[in-house]
Amino acid sequence: MTRGAPAPDAGESPHLVETFVRGEQVFRGALLDVRRDVVALPDGSHATREYIVHPGAVVVVPILDDGRLVVERQFRYPVGRVVLEFPAGKLDAGEAPLQCGQRELMEETGYRAREWAVAGTLHNALAYCTEVIHIAFARGLSPGERALDAGELIELALLHEADLEAAAARGEVTDAKTLVGLLWLQKWRSGAWPLQWFTTP
Amino acid sequence: MTRGAPAPDAGESPHLVETFVRGEQVFRGALLDVRRDVVALPDGSHATREYIVHPGAVVVVPILDDGRLVVERQFRYPVGRVVLEFPAGKLDAGEAPLQCGQRELMEETGYRAREWAVAGTLHNALAYCTEVIHIAFARGLSPGERALDAGELIELALLHEADLEAAAARGEVTDAKTLVGLLWLQKWRSGAWPLQWFTTP
Numbered sequence: 001m002t003r004g005a006p007a008p009d010a011g012e013s014p015h016l017v018e019t020f021v022r023g024e025q026v027f028r029g030a031l032l033d034v035r036r037d038v039v040a041l042p043d044g045s046h047a048t049r050e051y052i053v054h055p056g057a058v059v060v061v062p063i064l065d066d067g068r069l070v071v072e073r074q075f076r077y078p079v080g081r082v083v084l085e086f087p088a089g090k091l092d093a094g095e096a097p098l099q100c101g102q103r104e105l106m107e108e109t110g111y112r113a114r115e116w117a118v119a120g121t122l123h124n125a126l127a128y129c130t131e132v133i134h135i136a137f138a139r140g141l142s143p144g145e146r147a148l149d150a151g152e153l154i155e156l157a158l159l160h161e162a163d164l165e166a167a168a169a170r171g172e173v174t175d176a177k178t179l180v181g182l183l184w185l186q187k188w189r190s191g192a193w194p195l196q197w198f199t200t201p
Numbered sequence: 202m203t204r205g206a207p208a209p210d211a212g213e214s215p216h217l218v219e220t221f222v223r224g225e226q227v228f229r230g231a232l233l234d235v236r237r238d239v240v241a242l243p244d245g246s247h248a249t250r251e252y253i254v255h256p257g258a259v260v261v262v263p264i265l266d267d268g269r270l271v272v273e274r275q276f277r278y279p280v281g282r283v284v285l286e287f288p289a290g291k292l293d294a295g296e297a298p299l300q301c302g303q304r305e306l307m308e309e310t311g312y313r314a315r316e317w318a319v320a321g322t323l324h325n326a327l328a329y330c331t332e333v334i335h336i337a338f339a340r341g342l343s344p345g346e347r348a349l350d351a352g353e354l355i356e357l358a359l360l361h362e363a364d365l366e367a368a369a370a371r372g373e374v375t376d377a378k379t380l381v382g383l384l385w386l387q388k389w390r391s392g393a394w395p396l397q398w399f400t401t402p
Contacts, residue, residue, distance in 0.1 A: 006281035013283045016276040016354055027228040027235055031251040032329060034228055034235055039278055047352050050232040051279040052253070052329070075217040076327040077240055078252040080207035082214045083327055120372040122380070125326040126277040126284055128233060128253070133377075151248050153217055169394045171321040176334075176377040179323070183384040193370045 004035040004053035005130055015042055018049070026050075054131035058101040059088040059122075059177040061185055062111055063139040069164060069185075070109050070141070071178070073155040084157070084167065085175045088133070097134035102200070105138055107147040108154055114140030117195035119184045124176050133177050135184055137195055161185065205236040205254035206331055216243055219250070227251075255332035259302040260289040260323075260378040262386055263312055264340040270365060270386075271310050271342070272379070274356040285358070285368065286376045289334070298335035303401070306339055308348040309355055315341030318396035320385045325377050334378050336385055338396055362386065 003020040023037035033053040038046050062070040069086075076083050089104035091097065098116060105111055115138070122133040148154060159167075164182060167173050173182070187193035204221040224238035234254040239247055263271040270287075277284050290305035292298065299317060306312055316339070323334040349355060360368075365383060368374050374383070388394035 005279050008276070008278075009282045011283055013274065013276070013356075016274070016283050016356070018276055018278050026230065029227065029235075029237060029251045030249060032235060032253075034230075034233060036230060037278070041352055042354065045352065048231060049278045050230045052233075073214065073217070075209070075214070075219055076324070077209075077219050077238070077250045078206050078329060078331045079324050079327045079333070080331075081210045082212055082217050083324060120369075121375055122377050123277070123280050123284060123375045124377040125330065125332070126280045126376060128279060129326065129330075130279045131326070132280070132375075151242055151246065153243065155214075155217070165393075168321075169388070174322055174324045174333075175327060176323050176325040176381055179384060180377055180380045183380060187370070192366075 003037055004033065005037065005049075005051060017042065018047070021046060050128065052129040054090075054129050055093070056091045056097075056132045056134070057088055058091065058097050058104060058134045058136055059086050059181055060101045060105045061086055061135070061137045061181045062105060062109065062113065062141055063137065064141050064158065068158040068160050070111060071157050071159055071164065072108065073157060074153065083175050084173050084178065086178045086181045088177060098136065101134070101136040101138070106144065109156055110144045110146040111138070111141045112144055113138035113200070114142075115197045115199055117197045119193070119195060122177060122180055135177075135181060137185075137188070139197075204238055205234065206238065206252060218243065219248070222247060251329065253330040253332075255291075255330050256294070257292045257298075257333045257335070258289055259292065259298050259305060259335045259337055260287050260382055261302045261306045262287055262336070262338045262382045263306060263310065263314065263342055264338065265342050265359065269359040269361050271312060272358050272360055272365065273309060274358060275354065284376050285374055285379065287379045287382045289378060299337065302335070302337040302339070307345065310357055311345045311347040312339070312342045313345055314339035314401070315343075316398045316400055318398045320394070320396060323378060323381055336378075336382060338386075338389070
């Protein structure tokens with residue numbers, strides 16, 4: 001079994017890097033691909049790393065012309081509650097982040113966007129998962145039909161940014177990608193973190 | 202096997218809730234506890250949910266008297282790179298979030314804090330993990346000895362908030378809990394999201 005984690009990017013810190021020695025797949029379910037690798041630490045000793053291989057995901061911050069944001073309410077079984085989230089989903093095989101964002105926004109909310117921007121990326125569970133979440137922005141939205149998966153129950157809400165922020169201040173927004181999306185949105189609006197917008201065909 | 206996910210909190214949305222039917226542990230490693238549950242959807246049909254049971258964690262935003270922040274640089278094998286993060290760690294059995302924050306801050310950085318505040322909580326991987334991250338703030342810091350685990354390689358950096366923010370704007374801060382900590386820090390400083398500080402003995 002080859003490794004499931006990406007090849008290390010040593011950057012400026014080769015003295016911190018752990019390298020793959022051998023690995024096995026210890027569980028393969030319908031959703032989760034779980035690996036256990038033996039790695040060499042910088043001092044040459046060995047350690048075990050257990051982690052999930054994930055295809056990556058995209059979260060979309062969808063902005064209506066009147067300034068409201070399109071958010072979702074969905075029951076999340078692993079945390080046992082209904083959570084407020086920006087639309088998001090996993091990359092299909094070979095799919096580019098922007099394509100994925102367009103597809104997930106349409107499938108989950110019905111909205112298509114005329115303009116897109118790609119902000120940064122996010123590691124949400126770097127201790128035990130390879131997941132990278134790409135943060136995309138969408139505006140010039142027009143409504144349309146949703147295409148939910150069987151058994152997918154997603155309610156939509158259209159919230160003003162101030163209301164989403166107030167909910168976050170009360171501790172009612174707990175989803176990490178949604179809070180980071182909100183941070184990025186506010187930084188963009190303030191002029192601190194610019195976005196490159198482009199028009200999609 | 203009982204379920205690993207928390208009992209559902211239906212809140213105002215009982216029509217979205219999925220309920221436990223039966224479950225099994227499909228992998229138990231040194232780190233990961235992986236479950237597969239059958240759940241009943243609101244319409245009565247069944248579906249499968251695969252997820253990791255996690256004890257919960259704490260991330261600490263440590264603020265020095267001169268305003269600089271204590272951050273860590275650590276190689277994260279699942280994502281293949283060195284990542285800039287606020288100090289964090291998992292709850293021990295029976296440990297309260299604040300205790301955990303004090304312990305992790307001391308073990309990983311050597312700092313003890315005179316004042317603490319608990320902000321909100323974070324779900325970082327709600328599609329496939331029960332993990333909840335509590336966000337704590339620490340100030341009135343005094344340096345001391347670290348107590349790293351064997352094989353734990355963590356470098357410390359003392360960064361001004363403006364420098365951490367500039368790194369985030371360049372896409373160099375990718376860790377979700379660290380970005381949310383930065384958001385909360387800036388909201389607190391602006392007066393928008395107040396914190397209740399208290400002094401520890």
